[in-house]
Amino acid sequence: MGRHPNILQITTHDSGRHFGCYGHPTLHTPAIDALAAEGVRLTNYFAAVPICSASRATQLTGLYPQTHGLMDLCGYPFRWRIRDDVRHMSQLLKAAGYTTHLFGIQHEVVPDELPRLAFDSIRGQGFPSAKVIAADVADLLRSRGKEPAPFYAQVGFFQTHTPFDHGGVKPDDERGVEVPPYLADCESSRKAMAAFQGAIRHVDEAVGFIVEALRKSGLQDDTIVVFTTDHGIEMPRAKWFLYDPGVAIGCIVRYPGAGATGGTTCDLLLSNVDYLPTLFDLAGIPVPGGLHGRSFAPSLRGECSEPVREAIFALYHKSQSRCVRTSRHSLIRHFDAPIDFAAVPVRFEEVLAKRGIPQVELYDLEADPNQFENVASKPEYADIKVRLDTMLWEWMESVNDPLLKGPVRSPSYESAMADYGAWKGNAHT
Numbered sequence: 001m002g003r004h005p006n007i008l009q010i011t012t013h014d015s016g017r018h019f020g021c022y023g024h025p026t027l028h029t030p031a032i033d034a035l036a037a038e039g040v041r042l043t044n045y046f047a048a049v050p051i052c053s054a055s056r057a058t059q060l061t062g063l064y065p066q067t068h069g070l071m072d073l074c075g076y077p078f079r080w081r082i083r084d085d086v087r088h089m090s091q092l093l094k095a096a097g098y099t100t101h102l103f104g105i106q107h108e109v110v111p112d113e114l115p116r117l118a119f120d121s122i123r124g125q126g127f128p129s130a131k132v133i134a135a136d137v138a139d140l141l142r143s144r145g146k147e148p149a150p151f152y153a154q155v156g157f158f159q160t161h162t163p164f165d166h167g168g169v170k171p172d173d174e175r176g177v178e179v180p181p182y183l184a185d186c187e188s189s190r191k192a193m194a195a196f197q198g199a200i201r202h203v204d205e206a207v208g209f210i211v212e213a214l215r216k217s218g219l220q221d222d223t224i225v226v227f228t229t230d231h232g233i234e235m236p237r238a239k240w241f242l243y244d245p246g247v248a249i250g251c252i253v254r255y256p257g258a259g260a261t262g263g264t265t266c267d268l269l270l271s272n273v274d275y276l277p278t279l280f281d282l283a284g285i286p287v288p289g290g291l292h293g294r295s296f297a298p299s300l301r302g303e304c305s306e307p308v309r310e311a312i313f314a315l316y317h318k319s320q321s322r323c324v325r326t327s328r329h330s331l332i333r334h335f336d337a338p339i340d341f342a343a344v345p346v347r348f349e350e351v352l353a354k355r356g357i358p359q360v361e362l363y364d365l366e367a368d369p370n371q372f373e374n375v376a377s378k379p380e381y382a383d384i385k386v387r388l389d390t391m392l393w394e395w396m397e398s399v400n401d402p403l404l405k406g407p408v409r410s411p412s413y414e415s416a417m418a419d420y421g422a423w424k425g426n427a428h429t
Contacts, residue, residue, distance in 0.1 A: 004096065004283050005257055006223040007152045008137075008214065012130075012203050013052060013105075013161035014239055015229035017250040019200070026178040028201045031208030032252070035227055037263040039254025040300050045270045046312045046325065050231045050239055050246035053107040054317070055272065057082055059230075060089040060108060062276035062291035065315060066399040072317040072410070074110055079411035082108060087288070089276055093152045094118045096285050101140060104133040105156040107230075119154075129167030130157040130206035138213035150222075155210070159203045162234050164195035172198040181370050182237045182245055196233060224255040224282060228272075240316065242323040242332045243371045247314050251275075253300055258282055260300040268299055269327050271312040292399065311388075313395045317410075320403060324392040330371065331388035332361040335403055362388070 020029040021036040022043075048058040049065060057070040061082065065071040069083035082088065088108060090100045102119040105127065109116060123136045137155055144151065158166060165171075171194035178197075183189045207227060214220050228251040232238035238245035249272065253260050260282065274293040281287055281297035298304035314323040320336035334357060362376035362385050375381045395401075402408045 003148070003222075004098070004150045004285060005255065006150045006219060007093070007098070007226070007279060007283065008155070008210070008223050009153065009226045010155045010157070010207060010210065010228070011056070012157045012159060012229045014231065014234045015160045015200065015203070015250070016232040016238065016245060017229075017248055018160075018196070018233060019204075019250055021252075022250055024178055026173075026175045027197055028172055028174060029204040031204045031211060032227060035207070035211060035225065035254055036252045038261060039225070039252050040260050040262075040264050040266050042251040042253070042266050042268075042270060044267055044327070045249055045251045045272065046244075046247045046314065047231045047249050047272050048247075048312075048314050050241055050314070050316055052230045053080065054315075055230045056106070057088075057108050059228075059272040059275045061086050062273060062288070062293040064273055064292050064313070064399045065317075066396075066401045067292065070108065071315070071408070074107060076110075077412050079415065081110075081113070081411070088117050089279075090117045090119055090152065090154060092276075092280075092288060093285075094120075097149055098152045099147075099149050101151060101153045103137050103140075103153060103155045104128065104130075105158055106154065107156075127158045127166065129169075130159050130203050131167070131209065133157060134206035134209040134213075137210050141210075141213045141217040141219065144217060144219060157203055157206065160196060160199040160233070164192075164199045166199070167202065169195075169198045169202045171195045172201045180233075180235065180238075180245065182243075183235060192235070196235075221256045224253065224257075224260075224279065226279070227252045228275075240318070242314050242316055242321055242330075244325075244330070244365075244369075246316075247312075247323070247325075253282075255282060255300075258297075258301050262302075264302065266296065266299045268296055268305070268308050269310075269312060270296055270308060271314075274308065311391055313392070317408065320408065322392055322396060322401070322403070324388050324395065325365075326388070328364070328366055329384055329388060330361075330363045330365060331376075331385065331392060333389070333392060334359055334361075336407070360385070360389075 019032045020027050021033040047055045049055040053074045054065045061068045068086045070080045072080045100119045102122045104124040124133045173194045177190050177194045179185045179189045229249050232246040277287045277293045277295040278297050281295040294308045296308045311326045321334045323332045360376045361374045363371040
């Protein structure tokens with residue numbers, strides 16, 4: 001076959017699906033909306049983890065966290081890391097003949113391990129604003145010309161992580177302020193969401209700058225463009241939680257060379273563990289064996305709309321929680337005490353104060369899309385609970401989930417115990 005397409009991947013922090021094209025009219029996102037109007041928008045796409053490092057590692061290895069090893073944050077003091085025998089997308093594309101470029105942040109490895117990812121060039125480390133990063137990406141696109149090797153550009157924006165005013169970003173309430181249904185509609189919520197909307201607007205302007213630079217470079221038809229995010233927004237009951245606001249994420253793919261165009265939608269139930277095999281399939285690159293993810297490239301090309309999976313699975317390490325979600329139901333099982341969020345302004349605060357957090361939560365997403373009513377103990381849902389529990393246990397077995405062997409000890413704990421062992425040995429010599 002001929003030359004593989006370029007891959008330009010843009011990832012934001014903590015944005016969920018909060019873009020105009022996903023039904024949020026108070027958000028100012030004309031560039032992202034235009035990309036959706038030219039490409040394929042995924043409407044039922046979920047992160048495997050509601051926190052950055054583990055979610056991004058899942059996306060960029062095609063493996064669940066229990067297998068790739070990065071189950072929580074990679075930085076100090078958490079110290080989780082991708083296992084040595086697991087290859088990141090940048091490494092795989094480098095081996096496939098791509099030049100590889102990192103712009104802005106990544107959360108898959110700590111800085112000392114960055115050489116492991118095999119990027120040919122790295123720019124914008126630290127926490128520059130999205131617009132500064134966009135200018136660097138435009139420089140690459142202007143300099144490419146007709147180079148024979150395709151490029152992979154991994155672009156990471158710090159926005160929309162808190163603080164929302166990072167880089168001098170101002171709140172945006174030009175079109176009003178949307179308060180999600182799981183937050184109390186109060187002054188503090190409106191102030192926070194206006195600041196968040198300002199960060200989204202900043203991201204959109206940066207995306208527009210990159211997309212325009214790609215068009216001017218003449219590489220648009222030969223480039224797969226992906227815009228996505230890692231997990232839900234940094235608000236109570238979203239980021240850090242396995243409810244839909246924590247794991248529901250946006251993803252837009254545009255690639256004229258394979259027919260991923262036209263402003264269509266892909267409504268299949270999908271996980272970001274499916275990302276890597278899909279991108280490889282779309283680019284005509286052999287998909288590595290042994291991945292957990294499944295390609296949905298035929299749907300992007302408009303060739304097939306058959307379901308790829310019956311359910312998506314997710315975890316959150318800090319609360320030792322696991323989740324299985326079908327198109328109709330969501331079951332969350334807690335193996336330890338979840339995060340205490342009684343002090344934050346959420347609509348269900350009084351309910352939680354009365355009943356606490358149960359070990360198992362089950363939600364009927366059709367009747368209760370906001371996941372406010374736990375039906376796990378209702379007799380009419382008993383069969384559904386058994387079926388979803390079975391799916392969850394089988395998934396945990398299939399990925400050799402360490403929780404099935406006992407509470408998971410963090411690398412920080414293991415390091416501390418190694419120090420204790422050394423002290424113990426020295427104390428008795």
